[in-house]
Amino acid sequence: MRALLVVNPAATTTSARTREVIARALASEVKLEVAPTECRGHARELARRAMESGSVELVVAFGGDGTVNEVVNGLLHHGPNPGGLPRLAVVPGGSTNVFARALGLPNHAVEATGVLLDALYRGREREIGLGLAGGLEGTRDEEVPDRWFTFCAGLGFDAGVVGGVEQQRERGRRSTHALYLRQMVRQFLRDPHRGRGTITLERPDAQPVRDLSTAIVCNTAPWTFLGNRPVYAAPRASFDDALDVVGLTRMSTTAMTRYATQLLRSSPERGPRGGNVVVLHDVTGFTLLSQAPLPFQLDGDHLGVRFGVRFTGVRRALRVIV
Structure with missing residues (x-):
């Protein structure tokens, strides 16, 4: 098998020695070409x-997850291409590695490579669904290109938190869970829309869901990790289904404290709940429309602000070696 190893030399938890060891290990099983990335967008x-x-x-x-997103x-x-879906494998090298861990891979590059080599030897792979986000017709974002x-x-x-973390990283700060927690507090205190939501969720053949303060779209569970602890925003989300949505209609101090506690105690059976929590499961297509520009993120990558986003859940979009 011919394979291309796309390597991000700036990934949080990798080193030149680790990259060399992994490249040699993979080369023992496939005909390998190694391509280091040089700038943002190069992996894509x-x-x-x-x-x-x-x-x-x-x-x-x-x-990390950003490199994986670009490659996808x-x-x-x-x-x-239903007749021949692209084939992907992942070696985790970032700070959180949500996608790799959601696939069941170890959160360690060398150990994950061992699993990958065994999967290649035994021919193990699975087809997974992905999410697709694009510009919404009738808004100033309608020309925004689609992105998986x-x-x-x-x-x-949550996108505002991601944007704050990226700003801190550009200033030389390390990506740590403490940094994310500090940015969560800062984002909450300065969020001008937490009192009244500006987002409307629309989908075919259903009543609109109005006045959402924030919306999280999940393609799998868990949503993220705090250290080794998985956090489930939408526990039923799955690579085998379309998309799940979790929206909050109230973001007062009391409500946010309750949501944070629920997330920390979440499990594969139970996520955030309550009268101000909107949960939709296995939704193929919907739109989010905001009355004001709001921060937007995909796979932990801050993409600026948006007034509207169109979402599609695409089943069987990719083959993954696991």
């Missing part, structure tokens, strides 16, 4: 070229 371009040229049968993403968007640049996501998207509060 590398994966796109590999797909269009037909030069490889497998692309391995070695990095490169593989699906022309959309899924692997595990989550967010409009509002």
Whole structure:
């Protein structure tokens, strides 16, 4: 099998030695080409070229969730091909690695490589669904190009937290869970829309859900991790279904304290709940429309502000080596 290893040298938990060891291990099982990324967006371009040229049968993403997202968007640049879905493998190298861990891989690059080698030897792979987000017609964001996501998207509060963390990282701060918690507090205190929500969720053949303060879209569970602890915003979300949505209609101090406690105590059987929590399961298509510009994120990557986003859950979009 011919494979391309897309490596992010700037990934949080990788080193030159680790990258060399993993490349040699993979080369023992496949005919391997190694391509380090040089800038943001490069991983997407590398994966796109590999797909269009037909030069490889497998692309391995070695990095964090951002690297994986870029590679997936490169593989699906022309959309899924039911007759031959692109094939992906992941070696976790970031600070959280939600996608890799949601697939059941160890959160350690060398250990995950061992699982990957065994899967290649035994021919283990699975087809998974993905989310697709794009511009919403009739808004100033309608020309925004479509973008795939692997595990989550967010409009509002959580995206603001992601944006704050990215700003701190650009200033030289390390990506830690403490940094995320500090940004959550800051985002809550300065959020001008927490008193009254500005988001409306619309879907075919259903009444609109209005006045959401924030909305989280999940393609799998868990939603994220705090250290080794999984956090479930939408416990029923699955790579085998379409998308799940969790929305909050109230973000007072009391309500946010309750939501935070519920998330910390969440499990595969139980997530956030209450009269101000809206939960939708296995939704194929819907839109989020905001009266004011709100921060937007995909797979932990802050993408600026949006007035509207169109979401589609696409089943069987990708093959993953696991």
